[in-house]
Amino acid sequence: MTKTSPLIFCVLPFALAACMFATKSDVDRLQADLMGTRAGSSAADSVQRAYLVDVTRSVRMLSDSINAFSKRINTMRTATETDLAAMKEDISQLQDMSGQSERQLRDMRAAVEEKAAQGPPAGDSTSLGVGAAVSGPGPGQLLQAGRDQLLKGGNASARAAFAELIAKYPRSDLVPEAMFYTAQAYAAERNAESADATYASLIAKYPTSPRVPTAMYKRALQLQATKKTAEAKRLFQDIIKRFPRSDEAALADERLQSIK
Amino acid sequence: MNLRALCISLVVVAGTSVPAAAARAQDTTTTPGVRLGLSYAAGTKPGVIVLPVRGDDDDSLRVIVQRDLDYSDRMTVIALDAPTLEGLVPAAGEKINFPLVAKFGAALLVRMTPTTQGLHVAAYDVAKGQLLQSEHFLFDRRDRDWRFALHGVSDQIEQWTFGKRGIAQSRIAYVNEGELRIVDSDGAETRSITTGRGALSPAWSPSGGSVVFTVLGNAGTQVQELDVRTGRTRRVSQIRVGLNITPIYQPGGNAILYAQGSGNGTDLVLAALDSGAPRKITIGKGTDNTSPSYSPDGHQIAFISGKSGAPQVYIMDADGSNVQLLTPYTPGVRSYRASPDWSPDGRAIAYEQQMGNFQVFMIDVRDRVPKQLTSEGENEDPSWAPDGRHIVLSSSRGGDKQLWILDTESGRARQLTHSRGARLAAWSPILANPEVGTYSQ
Numbered sequence: 001m002t003k004t005s006p007l008i009f010c011v012l013p014f015a016l017a018a019c020m021f022a023t024k025s026d027v028d029r030l031q032a033d034l035m036g037t038r039a040g041s042s043a044a045d046s047v048q049r050a051y052l053v054d055v056t057r058s059v060r061m062l063s064d065s066i067n068a069f070s071k072r073i074n075t076m077r078t079a080t081e082t083d084l085a086a087m088k089e090d091i092s093q094l095q096d097m098s099g100q101s102e103r104q105l106r107d108m109r110a111a112v113e114e115k116a117a118q119g120p121p122a123g124d125s126t127s128l129g130v131g132a133a134v135s136g137p138g139p140g141q142l143l144q145a146g147r148d149q150l151l152k153g154g155n156a157s158a159r160a161a162f163a164e165l166i167a168k169y170p171r172s173d174l175v176p177e178a179m180f181y182t183a184q185a186y187a188a189e190r191n192a193e194s195a196d197a198t199y200a201s202l203i204a205k206y207p208t209s210p211r212v213p214t215a216m217y218k219r220a221l222q223l224q225a226t227k228k229t230a231e232a233k234r235l236f237q238d239i240i241k242r243f244p245r246s247d248e249a250a251l252a253d254e255r256l257q258s259i260k
Numbered sequence: 261m262n263l264r265a266l267c268i269s270l271v272v273v274a275g276t277s278v279p280a281a282a283a284r285a286q287d288t289t290t291t292p293g294v295r296l297g298l299s300y301a302a303g304t305k306p307g308v309i310v311l312p313v314r315g316d317d318d319d320s321l322r323v324i325v326q327r328d329l330d331y332s333d334r335m336t337v338i339a340l341d342a343p344t345l346e347g348l349v350p351a352a353g354e355k356i357n358f359p360l361v362a363k364f365g366a367a368l369l370v371r372m373t374p375t376t377q378g379l380h381v382a383a384y385d386v387a388k389g390q391l392l393q394s395e396h397f398l399f400d401r402r403d404r405d406w407r408f409a410l411h412g413v414s415d416q417i418e419q420w421t422f423g424k425r426g427i428a429q430s431r432i433a434y435v436n437e438g439e440l441r442i443v444d445s446d447g448a449e450t451r452s453i454t455t456g457r458g459a460l461s462p463a464w465s466p467s468g469g470s471v472v473f474t475v476l477g478n479a480g481t482q483v484q485e486l487d488v489r490t491g492r493t494r495r496v497s498q499i500r501v502g503l504n505i506t507p508i509y510q511p512g513g514n515a516i517l518y519a520q521g522s523g524n525g526t527d528l529v530l531a532a533l534d535s536g537a538p539r540k541i542t543i544g545k546g547t548d549n550t551s552p553s554y555s556p557d558g559h560q561i562a563f564i565s566g567k568s569g570a571p572q573v574y575i576m577d578a579d580g581s582n583v584q585l586l587t588p589y590t591p592g593v594r595s596y597r598a599s600p601d602w603s604p605d606g607r608a609i610a611y612e613q614q615m616g617n618f619q620v621f622m623i624d625v626r627d628r629v630p631k632q633l634t635s636e637g638e639n640e641d642p643s644w645a646p647d648g649r650h651i652v653l654s655s656s657r658g659g660d661k662q663l664w665i666l667d668t669e670s671g672r673a674r675q676l677t678h679s680r681g682a683r684l685a686a687w688s689p690i691l692a693n694p695e696v697g698t699y700s701q
Contacts, residue, residue: 096568096585151626153557188559214581221579247583250543
């Protein structure tokens with residue numbers, strides 16, 4: 001067993017006491033540091049919390065703004081869609097009314113020509129007809145007569161009336177109509193070739209006639225029926241390009257999809 | 261045997277010079293001199309007397325023919341009491357007393373004589389005191405469809421008289437409590453041809469042999485075709501599940517045109533019966549296009565479209581091009597029109613229009629001038645008779661909604677059905693074979 005020096009027993013209490021004093025002051029310092037740190041941390045927390053509150057508020061405001069904006073956009077979109085639908089309806093109505101007016105005008109014109117053809121009242125030598133009195137029925141009458149025949153199934157008679165119109169009144173604005181109905185009469189007779197040729201002539205001679213999109217569509221259908229798919233496709237595309245708002249453009253688009 | 265009332269002998273046009281026809285005319289009577297049609301004052305309805313039929317104890321033959329002639333709205337049936345009528349029947353070997361018949365106001369006299377094989381029918385021009393035409397019809401009262409066969413006799417009498425066949429030998433299909441039913445044009449012989457529920461919008465095939473209609477089921481509405489003779493039904497296979505409504509046959513009978521709904525509106529599509537996918541005829545782009553009706557030549561289609569706002573009647577070429585508004589549009593007036601039906605003569609289109617309640621109108625295809633046909637009660641779903649003169653419609657004029665037949669020329673109306681809730685009527689073409697079966701959906 002090792003023997004312990006008596007000197008150690010004398011020095012040890014002093015050393016321990018010194019250590020004790022040193023530790024206490026350190027602890028105090030440490031405590032002070034901790035308190036300081038805590039205070040600093042607490043202050044930083046407050047700042048951070050305030051900052052977070054700010055950020056949250058900003059985010060909420062931004063979100064509210066986005067929602068409000070989104071609502072406004074939706075409202076605007078709905079309004080726009082409603083407006084567009086209404087505009088579409090208005091356009092359709094205008095087209096319908098325009099079609100009706102044109103028809104009524106044609107009927108009136110035929111009636112006027114008929115009256116003129118009856119000649120001036122007895123004794124009135126100054127009245128002059130619109131040409132119809134001199135040379136038979138006017139263009140309006142001929143168109144009406146042809147259409148009447150067409151309705152009754154008298155396709156050849158109808159074509160004769162339209163041909164007379166075209167021959168006697170080549171500058172009449174009713175010529176494209178007469179050509180269109182001539183093609184219709186041929187189609188009713190199952191003479192697809194002549195119908196197609198007449199539609200082609202109408203498209204070439206009167207490219208601004210409202211009958212052109214229909215004539216083009218009929219031609220494209222005929223091409224498709226005779227297996228000339230590439231030509232039909234081109235014509236369908238042409239309808240969409242030239243008359244995008246027409247009913248025939250929508251039909252052409254549908255046909256193109258089925259070709260693909 | 262079905263329609264035995266097919267003629268076996270000639271229709272004798274008096275004075276005909278066709279030797280073969282003359283050779284077969286052994287049981288017919290003819291009068292020298294040519295005539296086609298009856299002599300009567302223009303613009304009037306000629307009076308007609310139908311003589312009692314020997315051996316017809318319940319007088320039903322005379323009553324049915326007389327009623328058919330009355331329902332034609334072309335003749336005035338002269339009602340006489342039984343003894344007076346008997347007094348007009350000539351005794352054996354005697355001649356008809358035409359001056360006496362004329363005194364009752366008759367221009368036409370009809371005499372039916374039973375034979376071993378059927379019925380000999382003679383029509384006399386009273387003013388001239390001579391036979392107009394006569395014919396022998398195969399006919400047997402024991403046949404299930406003898407009444408319908410007799411309607412054929414009435415129609416033939418009209419043909420002799422006016423040169424235009426009558427419409428008695430036709431039927432009307434309609435919907436009642438979800439069942440599809442048919443009834444003879446005189447209101448008799450009502451029968452169900454489906455036993456299920458949910459049937460809508462029947463339409464006859466051009467031959468009258470089948471009916472196409474919509475069936476409302478769990479998976480939407482399906483288009484089905486029913487063979488009226490056998491009662492067999494089949495789904496028009498290439499028509500997909502979904503909203504498929506208001507089907508009609510193409511005039512050739514080989515395809516069905518109907519309205520197909522999607523998220524982007526409703527469009528008319530054409531489905532061939534044998535093969536191929538349905539093809540769009542209208543491109544509505546969000547609007548609804550429904551209730552098609554072909555022109556008799558099949559070149560045009562009348563239909564309802566909401567593309568300008570309220571539903572209106574439009575016409576277009578059968579390929580979908582050349583769309584035109586038919587019914588007059590008045591800015592600011594939200595009129596609502598529906599159920600167009602193109603007349604068999606092609607001249608007019610009947611439709612319904614909302615004016616508070618619904619009323620039936622017709623519009624001339626040429627002049628495009630509408631004419632209001634009804635005003636009493638509510639009147640809907642017009643369908644033309646094969647004569648292009650009469651219309652069947654559903655009407656509340658008698659209280660309950662029933663089918664009525666309206667003469668568009670005189671305005672005369674008669675009630676056709678007597679079971680509550682009859683609607684969505686479709687008038688058949690003249691039927692050659694009337695046998696009808698039943699089937700379960």
